[in-house]
Amino acid sequence: MTFTWPLMLFALLAVPVLVVAYRAQLRKRELGRARLAAEGLVAASTARPDRWRHVAPLLLLAALTLLLVSLARPAATVAEPRREGTVILAFDVSTSMAAKDLSPTRLDAAKAAARAFVAKQPSTIRLGVVAFGDSAVIAQQPTNNRAEVLAAIERLTPQGGTALGRGIVSSISAIAGKPISVDETGEDGSAGGEDLGYYGSAAVVLLSDGENTTDPDPLVLAQLASTAGVRIYPIGLGSPQGTVLEVDGFQVATRLDEATLKQIAETTDGAYYAASDTAALSKVYTDIDLTWTARTEEREITSWFAAAAALLLLLGAGVSVVRSGRVV
Template identity: 60%
Template sequence: MSELSLTWPWALVGLLVVPLLAAGYRRVLRVQEGRRRQLAAQGLVIPAPRGRWRHLGPALLIAALGVMVLSLTRPVASVAEPRREGTVVLAFDVSNSMAATDVKPSRLEAAKAAARAFVAKQPSSVRIAVVAFGGTGLVTQRPTEDRAAVLAAVARLKPAGDTSLADGILGGLSAIVGKPVKAPGDAEKGTADETPIGYHGGTAIVLLTDGEDTTDAGPAAVAELASAAGVRIEPIGLGTPAGTTIVVDGFSMATALDEAPLRAAAETTGGTYRRASDAASLAAVYDAIELQWTTRTVPHEVTSWVAALAALLLLGGATLSVLRQGRVV
């Protein structure tokens, strides 16, 4: 439903001419009636116009003038428009294992390439944040509509360190909430009760990782926290179950995709786990992410529409007047 406001309301003063024109029209009718009586007294009988429709033409002309005056006020209609809205956190695993090349050119670079494609496709109403997590989670870009800032944050990511899936999810929640979110039941960091995070429907954490968790605590507890906050976790598994080897500080290390914790986190929050073997399939995963549709009120100036209505009334009134009496006025 729309609301109407006027940019120049003082122009409504011009509407005072409408009753003056109506009064003038009635005076013309009285003069014509008096003239008919005079002619009838001289034996010249002129039939008086009959029917209520004889006033329609002049009425349309007067109405057209009134609408023209209304258009001078530059009316603005506030219209509710649907738009896709929400927040997406791109949470990148930047541990050493993400340098593995079983996804070309590497797990991390493939994730970054697909993230750039995802950012380019999003409407301006979708805010995007970037989180980098290894042994800890770090918000490198808060939720923003500035696409250049998001792309710059993605470009800076480099692999190093261990992996904590729980801290990756906590980093995503921190980006959404706008303040650090504690792990539930963690005596050192605080508890979930000490850090209420509220409900954040229409948000999602895209967890880009190979699933290899080097900590003792898995992501189950923080996934429950995300679920209670209405945040979906959409894990994307990078790598292959067969795995490969990487060299870290001169040592060879085996690394392989671990899907079990990612599937569990997705199931807990109502998200979907997907495996991505290359950048193209990663892009398809991003396309499947759905955000909520909301409405916002957008002002639109409707002067042209009001002027068009005035022109139609003017044309209709002039046409009727010409057809009935051979002239416009």
């Protein structure tokens, strides 16, 4: 324990002075009673001294001691639990995200959901943004700066096709803090590559309609994410019935591919949610399994001492009232 104003501890010198004064007062009372008993003015006491008579004064003295210590503003190292980890918001920015089967569009609905998600995160969680269409880019590296994350989300616009697999790879790269090269043509059908490491306190919130239109296979890359300990929580945007979108004068049918998104979630031990559920992002926040750690911080605990002193003061006053009918 440390003290912000250590010189105030000299006030504790008053405590032994008060103890000496209290003992002197007791002796004075005993001598006075003995003198009166010798003159026959009071009966000589044959009862054993009542030790409980010291309880109230001792409690009051302890309360005073704590109050004097609190004047020095004590501080202690306190362990505080924190939820820590990295969450990547991976946005599908393909042309199909301009469809209006979610109001006002799928992408705008995804942005609104992501903003709500960002607002609920504690400051100890780092957030990043990945945008994927035909290719994928890290729009915002993981950071604790919420303003930068929100600005990256606002810049997203729909264009091109959908490469879910590349979005997953870029999300893993953002989590790892380095580019990830992947062998997409492993003989066993799995994605191989360099040693990724393990990121058990990281997760990807994948906001997409699930309509994959180009290689690599997102389910193969989901296996890679699972190997790295990264869980993926897809948010399905759009309707299973689908809608028709006009692109460059052509009409293109688009619908929500829930089957693919659910398989990605299952492969990575995550969970799938439909964006039509207004509580979807709240559920994701609850379900994401990030690390709980204990961080030690120096905290002023003056209020603790003051509270303990107040409690002792009340106890001392109560004991005194019960014994003698008065506080002092």
